[in-house]
Amino acid sequence: MATMVAEAPLTRPREKKARAGRGDRIYHILIKAIVGMVLAIFAGVFTVVVIGAWPAVKRFGLGFLIHTGWDPVHLVFGALPFIVGTILVALGAMILAAGIGLMTAVCITELLPRWLQAPVTYLIELLAFIPSVVYGLFGLLVLAPFLQDTVEVWIMEHLGPHFEVFNGAPYGVGYMSAILILAIMLLPLIVTLSREALVLVPRDVREGGYALGLQKWDVVWGIIVPYARNGILGSLVLALGRALGETIAVAMTIGGGYSLPKTVMDQGYTLASVIANEFNEVSSDMYLSALIYCGLILLVITVVVNILAYFLIRRLSGAHGFKA
Amino acid sequence: MPMASKRKTVSYTWRKWRGALGFGLTGVATLISLGALFSILGYLIHQGIGAINWNFIVREPAAVGEAGGGIAPSLLGTLILVAISMVVGMPLGIGVGIYLSEMAGDTRFANLARVAINTFIGVPSIIMGIFVYFILVKPTNTFSAVAGGLALGIIMIPIIARTTEDVLRLVPKSIREAGLAIGAPKWRVTFDLVLPAARAGVITGGILAVARVAGETAPLILTALGNEYYPTSLFKPIDEITLRILKYARGPYDVWHQQAYGAALILVFGVAIGSLLLRLSTRDRDALSR
Amino acid sequence: MEVRDTDILKSDQSAASVDQAYKLRVKDLNFYYGAFQALHGISINAEKNRVTAFIGPSGCGKSTFLRTLNRMHEETPGARVDGEVLLDGESIFDRDISELRRSVGMVFQRSTPFPKSIFENIAYGLRIRGVDRSSISDLVEQSLKRANLWEEVKHKLNKSASSLSGGQQQRLCIARALAVNPELLLLDEPCSALDPIGTSKIEDLLLEIKETCTILIVTHNMQQAARVSDYTGFFLSGKLIEFNDTKSMFETPSSKLTEDYITGRFG
Ligand SMILES: Nc1ncnc2c1ncn2[C@@H]1O[C@H](COP(=O)(O)OP(=O)(O)OP(=O)(O)O)[C@@H](O)[C@H]1O
Ligand SMILES: [Mg+2]
Numbered sequence: 001m002a003t004m005v006a007e008a009p010l011t012r013p014r015e016k017k018a019r020a021g022r023g024d025r026i027y028h029i030l031i032k033a034i035v036g037m038v039l040a041i042f043a044g045v046f047t048v049v050v051i052g053a054w055p056a057v058k059r060f061g062l063g064f065l066i067h068t069g070w071d072p073v074h075l076v077f078g079a080l081p082f083i084v085g086t087i088l089v090a091l092g093a094m095i096l097a098a099g100i101g102l103m104t105a106v107c108i109t110e111l112l113p114r115w116l117q118a119p120v121t122y123l124i125e126l127l128a129f130i131p132s133v134v135y136g137l138f139g140l141l142v143l144a145p146f147l148q149d150t151v152e153v154w155i156m157e158h159l160g161p162h163f164e165v166f167n168g169a170p171y172g173v174g175y176m177s178a179i180l181i182l183a184i185m186l187l188p189l190i191v192t193l194s195r196e197a198l199v200l201v202p203r204d205v206r207e208g209g210y211a212l213g214l215q216k217w218d219v220v221w222g223i224i225v226p227y228a229r230n231g232i233l234g235s236l237v238l239a240l241g242r243a244l245g246e247t248i249a250v251a252m253t254i255g256g257g258y259s260l261p262k263t264v265m266d267q268g269y270t271l272a273s274v275i276a277n278e279f280n281e282v283s284s285d286m287y288l289s290a291l292i293y294c295g296l297i298l299l300v301i302t303v304v305v306n307i308l309a310y311f312l313i314r315r316l317s318g319a320h321g322f323k324a
Numbered sequence: 325m326p327m328a329s330k331r332k333t334v335s336y337t338w339r340k341w342r343g344a345l346g347f348g349l350t351g352v353a354t355l356i357s358l359g360a361l362f363s364i365l366g367y368l369i370h371q372g373i374g375a376i377n378w379n380f381i382v383r384e385p386a387a388v389g390e391a392g393g394g395i396a397p398s399l400l401g402t403l404i405l406v407a408i409s410m411v412v413g414m415p416l417g418i419g420v421g422i423y424l425s426e427m428a429g430d431t432r433f434a435n436l437a438r439v440a441i442n443t444f445i446g447v448p449s450i451i452m453g454i455f456v457y458f459i460l461v462k463p464t465n466t467f468s469a470v471a472g473g474l475a476l477g478i479i480m481i482p483i484i485a486r487t488t489e490d491v492l493r494l495v496p497k498s499i500r501e502a503g504l505a506i507g508a509p510k511w512r513v514t515f516d517l518v519l520p521a522a523r524a525g526v527i528t529g530g531i532l533a534v535a536r537v538a539g540e541t542a543p544l545i546l547t548a549l550g551n552e553y554y555p556t557s558l559f560k561p562i563d564e565i566t567l568r569i570l571k572y573a574r575g576p577y578d579v580w581h582q583q584a585y586g587a588a589l590i591l592v593f594g595v596a597i598g599s600l601l602l603r604l605s606t607r608d609r610d611a612l613s614r
Numbered sequence: 615m616e617v618r619d620t621d622i623l624k625s626d627q628s629a630a631s632v633d634q635a636y637k638l639r640v641k642d643l644n645f646y647y648g649a650f651q652a653l654h655g656i657s658i659n660a661e662k663n664r665v666t667a668f669i670g671p672s673g674c675g676k677s678t679f680l681r682t683l684n685r686m687h688e689e690t691p692g693a694r695v696d697g698e699v700l701l702d703g704e705s706i707f708d709r710d711i712s713e714l715r716r717s718v719g720m721v722f723q724r725s726t727p728f729p730k731s732i733f734e735n736i737a738y739g740l741r742i743r744g745v746d747r748s749s750i751s752d753l754v755e756q757s758l759k760r761a762n763l764w765e766e767v768k769h770k771l772n773k774s775a776s777s778l779s780g781g782q783q784q785r786l787c788i789a790r791a792l793a794v795n796p797e798l799l800l801l802d803e804p805c806s807a808l809d810p811i812g813t814s815k816i817e818d819l820l821l822e823i824k825e826t827c828t829i830l831i832v833t834h835n836m837q838q839a840a841r842v843s844d845y846t847g848f849f850l851s852g853k854l855i856e857f858n859d860t861k862s863m864f865e866t867p868s869s870k871l872t873e874d875y876i877t878g879r880f881g
Contacts (some may be wrong), residue, residue: 100353129595248566295454299447306446307443506790
């Protein structure tokens, strides 16, 4: 008998399921309509961006991705500098924020006394509530002038003659400011999420390390952090998605420019910031379409990163421990 | 354990020093993180507090570059835009959350919808601005409050949908079964029993979403545009506080800069209150799930 | 009394006369949680205005069986059932599910008050049924009294139900089920959170309400089954081992397994 399914007994009453009541039918239809509408909006966003970019896609093709030059008068457009800018700014900020953020998370969970952990965490979370434009304001009016007068002058004088990447003029606003501001913006996200991952490391894993006679630092760096790596990785990918799409703070601090960067102090644009800064200046339909084409590239990049992150986190969250 | 045996060859003192160095670096990193927070907040308060006075809150902006004037139209516009965005985002977001938690279960379609929602949380907000620009601003030939609110509302949808699903799932199954057992139809179970039980969590999600969109600037450049005067119609360009900050920050005048700090201080203060409410209401939610 | 030993289950008597005697008829019920079969060919007839008890060791499928009778299993993903369940001769699977559940009350193993006030917990079911507003507060009082809770809560009807003790919550759930006057009442270990006094009050209540309603009760307490029930069924590993009138069941069990269980030799 066991688990044999009794197929087709004489009567199959459950096949004639009574219809749901009227209220439930309306409720189902309503909720499904809402879901349909939301998915339609999501699909609509893609469609509209593609349609908006279409004239530029037709005219410039994929060459748009690898060409330099942004000339609204002669309608010659290439987005390579913005793509490079997006990647450089995001990566630069990620490197800074990941290093500092992860170490901060380790400090909070492993070094600080218990009574200090919650307030420090809360303060850093507070950074996440500050709107982008305020970071932009601080970057533009405080950080950039400061860099211009001090760090950038020093770099130009002392490193410039020896290294090409440092041989630029101290504008203040530019890649360096944008990367620093973006890094500060990413910090709370990375700290909060990797702190959560570290806190979740079970007690016996920690104690197992001490039982081996390891020093505290070796336990932290050799056992706890690797154990929490899935959560940490997840926080980094989320932060990367944010970094690629951040618009207004970068737009305010990167200065603006249409050519490939040569030094860390150059001015330029990312895909998002060029749209924000140039949108209200457009003088022709093709110019507008080229900007939307930049938006399309940005959309594709962030969607790919986010979907990868979603599946990465889902796959990794199953596997814990030391296994590869 | 190969790691332990390798470590054994390293001298004890070096290991101790390395530990001190490692923890020292994490301490420095924490100071940098906190330093960033305090320098931004500190500077904001230092520069902004002087700009804030009664006139600043109730007046329209002064003539270009002149002292005085206020940001009243921006504050009002912000409220209007947030209100419109809630009208759009709340029902749609909560509806999707209800669908995912109460109706769909783990079907393929539901999982697809979840991927879509998680993806859209990550889509840069300026993209929503582009969307609304093409479906509303261009056809009507004018930037407007409605367009701005719609863009913000669309940004809210996936955030609210996700938090709603999460908090509804925290409501014990037994409450639903008890409701069904006395013959309540599903829709009444959802609205009378499940949603009230998860009220605190749903509100939290709402506050989170509002705090998020209240600080958005990029999509508004493409939709609401900004305005020097009080809003007179939902179908005309409207000002918003972050647009005002952007404009003043980029302007050449010291007065503007100071007013930008003042406006930013008000904005941060407002959002901080939101975050405080959030903290309090999440405490309620923890109590509920216990 | 009519024929009532297990032979009746297989008899081919004309449906009409059988339906009159039996409130509930279950024929060849199989139940599956996905690939796991939790109930194997259960057949039972429950007489009108009688208390039928179900006993059996933990995990044998008592709750599963009870939940099937008001189609609560349909809320469990992956749960499937085949076989027939007739209430007053009509298949429960053909009825409107909400309407069915209004006539088949259920009290769960663990108390499940709504996150509402004490008053609203009971009034809610009445409103769902469309009971006239003016009579609601009378009916609330009446059902609280029947469940022996009125004296303890009459001063705090507007307090949250979660402020009650476990036993009080359970009585509230019973009151809630009684308020809508069910024809068939399913009780899943209703007394597990009650003290002896509360338990005996509930037992008196059962004997009282069976005048108007048919009761199925799951219990772990053999004495309780003997005290309150007219019929008893013994479940083991998803199978109905024995079903008989309570007296015979406890005095002369026909199965060795039943005897072992009620004499406490296992389980
Ligand atoms: N949702 C479910 N999914 C899968 N299996 C289940 C589920 N619910 C119950 N079962 C299984 O079905 C069997 C019967 O469970 P049931 O809850 O009916 O037992 P019970 O007789 O009520 O036990 P108890 O006296 O402990 O309440 C058990 O083996 C249980 O593990
Ligand atoms: Mg049970």
